[in-house]
Amino acid sequence: MPEMLEVRNLKTYFPVRVGILDSLRGKKYFVKAVDGISFSIDRGEIFGLIGESGCGKTTAGRSVLRLVEPTGGEVIFDGVDVLKLGKEELRRIRRRMQIIFQDPYASLSPRMKIGEAIAHPLIIHGIADRREAREIALRMLKRVGLTPEEEYYDRYPNQLSGGQRQRVAIARAMALKPDFVVADEAVSMIDVSMRASILELLEEFRRDYRLSMLFITHDIAVARLIADRTAVMYLGKIVELGKTRRLIDNPIHPYTKALVNAAPSITRRERREKVKLRGEVPNAVNPPKGCRLSNRCPFATDICRTKEPELREVESGHFVACHLA
Amino acid sequence: MLSSIILKPVKAIFGNRPGRGFLIAGTIIVLAVVIMAIFAPFIAPYNPTAISSDTFSPPCWKHIMGTNRLGQDVFSRIVWGSRIILYVVLVATAFSMVLGIPVGLVSGYYGGKLDRVLSTVMDSIYAFPALILAIVIAVVLGPSPMNAAVAIAFVYVPTYFRMIRGQTLSLKGQLFVEAAKAIGARDREIMLKYILPNLIPTILVVFSLSVADAILTEAGLSFLGLSVTPPTPDWGYDLRVGQAFFLDGYWWLVFFPGLMIMLLAMAFALIGEALSERTSTSAR
Ligand SMILES: Nc1ncnc2c1ncn2[C@@H]1O[C@H](COP(=O)(O)OP(=O)(O)OP(=O)(O)O)[C@@H](O)[C@H]1O
Numbered sequence: 001m002p003e004m005l006e007v008r009n010l011k012t013y014f015p016v017r018v019g020i021l022d023s024l025r026g027k028k029y030f031v032k033a034v035d036g037i038s039f040s041i042d043r044g045e046i047f048g049l050i051g052e053s054g055c056g057k058t059t060a061g062r063s064v065l066r067l068v069e070p071t072g073g074e075v076i077f078d079g080v081d082v083l084k085l086g087k088e089e090l091r092r093i094r095r096r097m098q099i100i101f102q103d104p105y106a107s108l109s110p111r112m113k114i115g116e117a118i119a120h121p122l123i124i125h126g127i128a129d130r131r132e133a134r135e136i137a138l139r140m141l142k143r144v145g146l147t148p149e150e151e152y153y154d155r156y157p158n159q160l161s162g163g164q165r166q167r168v169a170i171a172r173a174m175a176l177k178p179d180f181v182v183a184d185e186a187v188s189m190i191d192v193s194m195r196a197s198i199l200e201l202l203e204e205f206r207r208d209y210r211l212s213m214l215f216i217t218h219d220i221a222v223a224r225l226i227a228d229r230t231a232v233m234y235l236g237k238i239v240e241l242g243k244t245r246r247l248i249d250n251p252i253h254p255y256t257k258a259l260v261n262a263a264p265s266i267t268r269r270e271r272r273e274k275v276k277l278r279g280e281v282p283n284a285v286n287p288p289k290g291c292r293l294s295n296r297c298p299f300a301t302d303i304c305r306t307k308e309p310e311l312r313e314v315e316s317g318h319f320v321a322c323h324l325a
Numbered sequence: 326m327l328s329s330i331i332l333k334p335v336k337a338i339f340g341n342r343p344g345r346g347f348l349i350a351g352t353i354i355v356l357a358v359v360i361m362a363i364f365a366p367f368i369a370p371y372n373p374t375a376i377s378s379d380t381f382s383p384p385c386w387k388h389i390m391g392t393n394r395l396g397q398d399v400f401s402r403i404v405w406g407s408r409i410i411l412y413v414v415l416v417a418t419a420f421s422m423v424l425g426i427p428v429g430l431v432s433g434y435y436g437g438k439l440d441r442v443l444s445t446v447m448d449s450i451y452a453f454p455a456l457i458l459a460i461v462i463a464v465v466l467g468p469s470p471m472n473a474a475v476a477i478a479f480v481y482v483p484t485y486f487r488m489i490r491g492q493t494l495s496l497k498g499q500l501f502v503e504a505a506k507a508i509g510a511r512d513r514e515i516m517l518k519y520i521l522p523n524l525i526p527t528i529l530v531v532f533s534l535s536v537a538d539a540i541l542t543e544a545g546l547s548f549l550g551l552s553v554t555p556p557t558p559d560w561g562y563d564l565r566v567g568q569a570f571f572l573d574g575y576w577w578l579v580f581f582p583g584l585m586i587m588l589l590a591m592a593f594a595l596i597g598e599a600l601s602e603r604t605s606t607s608a609r
């Protein structure tokens with residue numbers, strides 16, 4: 001499969017507000033939310049990105065789309081470095097790169113009819129005139145299961161449930177027939193009973209559009225269900241990357257092992273090695289020296305505390321950043 | 326703001342929860358004055374500028390609000406006078422909105438140097454007492470209703486600017502604005518289609534409150550002879566002429582124009598207060 005998206009050494013740092021004293025001394029601190037991650041996504045592939053809250057998943061997704069300006073690295077989308085595009089070029093390429101946000105209550109303007117919200121991107125990009133855009137929006141509403149679509153077209157977001165709003169957000173992203181979509185915890189804020197049907201919807205669009213997807217989630221079970229390959233993030237870094245099944249059923253990195261242990265629905269095999277981490281996630285302003293997990297990892301040795309491990313291919317297509325792997 | 330002086334005792338009577346009652350009462354008063362202005366020729370029993378020998382008549386069946394020193398019917402002057410005050414205040418407010426809203430929106434949206442310069446300028450205008458600033462401008466421009474409108478408009482631009490800029494600043498950080506960026510909307514489209522519609526509740530509130538205030542400012546200007554030229558009927562002007570005779574016992578010359586100014590200002594303040602209550606409770 002040809003690569004749709006390649007991310008190389010992507011970094012996004014946020015400046016931290018400091019006290020007067022530090023700012024007088026000229027000290028600057030940064031949250032290294034994403035600190036040099038690399039991965040690629042094939043055409044039609046769903047690539048999972050998992051990790052605990054605050055590890056930088058959302059920032060990674062926003063950086064790829066330049067909704068936040070990355071500090072460094074490259075994002076090659078269909079041969080073009082997105083980070084080098086000018087304002088107008090970037091605006092035009094957005095037609096092909098879309099995002100579905102985690103919070104469907106905040107991602108739709110409360111004062112815009114949902115039909116118009118879906119039709120607007122088509123008008124912006126000159127794909128359709130007003131009438132055609134309305135037709136397409138109606139078709140998309142039907143497609144995502146909001147029927148009778150004529151009636152839904154004129155509703156406002158506050159007349160819909162969270163699940164229905166997320167369907168609108170999906171319809172809005174998909175109306176443009178994008179090649180690539182970031183789905184940021186697209187089902188985590190939705191009622192459990194609706195999750196499966198929304199995942200199914202995403203799966204359908206992937207099939208019909210040969211869509212590539214960066215599927216961000218903290219739920220390993222969901223990743224296992226939908227993602228072809230998955231990367232595990234910890235404190236702004238990718239610690240393990242490989243085929244989803246293999247990665248979750250036979251994790252190599254201690255962090256992945258601990259993550260899988262903590263997800264009861266996955267742990268079916270009793271013989272699996274149990275890993276418990278000590279303490280809490282350190283903050284991303286001052287990550288530990290060497291391996292970022294070294295202060296919590298039960299297997300940590302001297303080298304772990306001094307030298308940062310590189311992501312190495314330990315089996316074919318399975319990458320791990322651990323000195324002990 | 327000036328209008329809060331009027332609103333305080335009203336709140337004391339109604340309690341502190343402005344709601345439907347405020348909105349309905351305010352709307353009725355405003356509509357009554359608007360109807361008065363539109364149908365003035367049919368409502369006013371006399372020509373408002375016609376002089377007669379029946380001077381200083383107290384309220385009676387022939388002249389329900391009495392007559393003034395020239396024998397003009399006070400009620401007829403009140404009815405016709407509503408035209409001037411509504412005209413000046415609405416023209417002025419339209420001016421301030423046309424200037425204050427787009428400038429506040431652009432300033433808040435883009436931020437940066439332009440925003441800092443604009444904010445400083447607007448804040449320094451805002452720091453002046455409204456009436457004094459309006460008086461200075463009106464004096465410079467010369468007395469006429471149009472000039473009074475321009476003076477008032479200038480005074481209220483910063484009110485719109487500050488509210489709109491502040492709201493834009495907070496809306497700009499909302500996820501749906503990021504979503505608009507993500508679908509490839511241009512800055513202009515983001516401002517007009519995503520931010521502006523969400524500003525409408527704010528605009529309505531600022532509109533009602535600033536109109537309430539502008540009414541008092543207009544009355545103040547014409548009280549000082551900076552708006553209409555006699556014998557044009559005008560509430561503020563009539564109030565000024567009337568107060569010279571107040572101590573002689575001709576209370577109706579002051580009472581009726583004063584009452585109308587208070588009522589109209591209060592009506593807009595009530596509407597504004599009720600609207601702001603609604604928009605702040607309906608926000609999630
Ligand atoms: N705009 C910002 N300014 C400053 N810091 C930020 C900003 N956005 C995110 N961060 C910080 O970057 C780190 C990573 O945040 P991010 O939202 O990417 O994590 P996440 O993995 O998506 O977490 P969650 O599961 O809670 O969504 C956090 O420490 C967060 O506080």
Ligand SMILES: [Mg+2]
Pocket residue numbers: 057058059102185
């Ligand atoms: Mg997130």
